[in-house]
Amino acid sequence: MYKICYKTELCVGKGALQQLSHYKNEHILVVADPFLKKSGQLDAILANLDASNEIVVFTDIVPDPPIETVVAGIQSAGDSPISMVLSVGGGSAIDASKAMYYFAKKQGAFQDALLVAIPTTSGTGSEVTDFSVITDAEKGTKYPLVTSEILPDVAILDADLVLSLPSNITADTGMDVLTHAIEAYVSTKATDFSDALAEKAIKLVFEYLPRAYKDGQDVEAREKMHAASTLAGMAFNTASLGVNHSLAHAAGAKFHVPHGRLNSILMTHVIQYNANVSLSNRGRQAPDKAVAGRYQAIAKLLGCSASSPILGVRQLTDAIRKLQRKLDMPLSLRDYGVAPDAFAQHKTEISQAALRDGCTVTNPRVPTAEELLGVLENAF
Known part of the structure; x- marks a missing residue:
């Protein structure tokens, strides 16, 4: 119940x-x-x-x-x-x-x-x-x-x-919406109700965020993104989130990267980790079929073929990267401007703090601090 x-x-x-x-x-x-x-x-x-x-x-x-x-x-x-x-x-x-x-x-x-x-x-x-x-x-x-x-x-x-929100903030906050929806969808507390809210939010983001970013006066795009934000909020309020937010909370306190932008940088690396799917074709893989299947469902929602869980994960991450490029988003912490020495100084503390974060409890894969450190290093 x-x-x-x-x-x-x-x-x-x-x-x-x-x-x-x-x-x-x-x-x-x-x-x-x-x-x-x-x-x-x-x-x-x-x-x-x-x-x-x-x-x-x-x-x-x-x-x-x-x-x-x-x-x-x-x-x-x-x-x-x-x-x-x-x-x-x-x-x-x-x-x-x-x-x-x-x-x-x-x-x-x-x-x-x-x-x-x-x-x-x-x-x-x-x-x-x-x-x-x-x-x-x-x-x-x-x-x-x-x-x-x-x-x-x-x-x-x-x-x-x-309507007057600057384009960079439109991008950052919009990617925060997407993170909320995707994490709620794969959460261990996901339900039919949160799934419905998350699915609609995801579709709205991919369709309307590029429009709102390109033209802030696009009233329809603004209205749809405003609705997407609330839908995703309702989804994660019942299903909670995962390590994408755990790492963003911990790293944001150290590096002061805008929250949505930091979530965006981490997103594909967290998806890859949770599904245990490499984004390259090298080596044999043993994906987590249940988790990868959830990401596969999102990829299908976006119109991808996603004929297998592994392909679904790869197509979803490709779609996210394409969206990030449309929004002129940095794809790594280094791209954003986090200095290597500052990263080296704080990375272990960040991974340990993320492990203790409340959002980690509902992540679909139970992590260790070392694994979270690996996700963080991949995002650097």
Whole structure:
């Protein structure tokens, strides 16, 4: 038996921001990315709120939000009896707001507060997940907070908010969506429900991400990628993830590569490892037929012949490489600019941290630290 809860109310499509007009007489803590404030976009979003609401705005958000940011956000509310936490931005802003919400409630504040998320990127799916990743800057370690208590009550998905997203961020966040969907699909906790969500997200990414990257004003592509992000988030919220994210969490804390870009760099190497399939034709192979079969199913979904599990894995990785080239993505850590000496210094620590990461538990192949080190070295 397994249980699934799709708690978050989704407000989707053009004009979805009008949902904000329904909230009245609330004490709202707004947690937002700072550039939204500077650009005036945040003011335009908040203009949809009724004048009866009292608002406190916190915008001291940085990528990979540290514990200090969470504390500062809670303190910014002062003695105000917060009845709603409204997060506006990318994954960092939403993750930070979820952590603020959680820890404030543990301290006796924000007790009956509503948690509302408005994503301004199409990538993390954080608006429909009970995950939040917080960084200990001193230790250079990321800590996932996983609890249904931080699953947003409402998510407002208005694709107009991502029309001006730069192409490089479009690519990074889009590849994050693909990683979420593929990892959920091969997870040991995958179900018919998560499979359906992941399959749709994968198809949408391959069809619409290149379009959104090429032309940010392609409204249809933006809307489809916004939906793909949420679908993939719903998939991995029930099925969880795997070592692609475990390695990305650990390596991201050391090398500060954008999360989606790091996931992209690792992706084909993780697929190869999980399926135990070499991407070359040299040597005899004993693939994990069950795992390789899952990747084969994805390849077929994308229109590949995938006549065998091994061929399916190779065709899927080829398709991913082709997509990466369309998005001008680096194919290795070295290509991104990670220095060899820095890699050598941290690689063992990264592999050990990845082994302890919560996402590793549901990876389809049970790894050792040495095997994860091998994946990391292949990605360098």
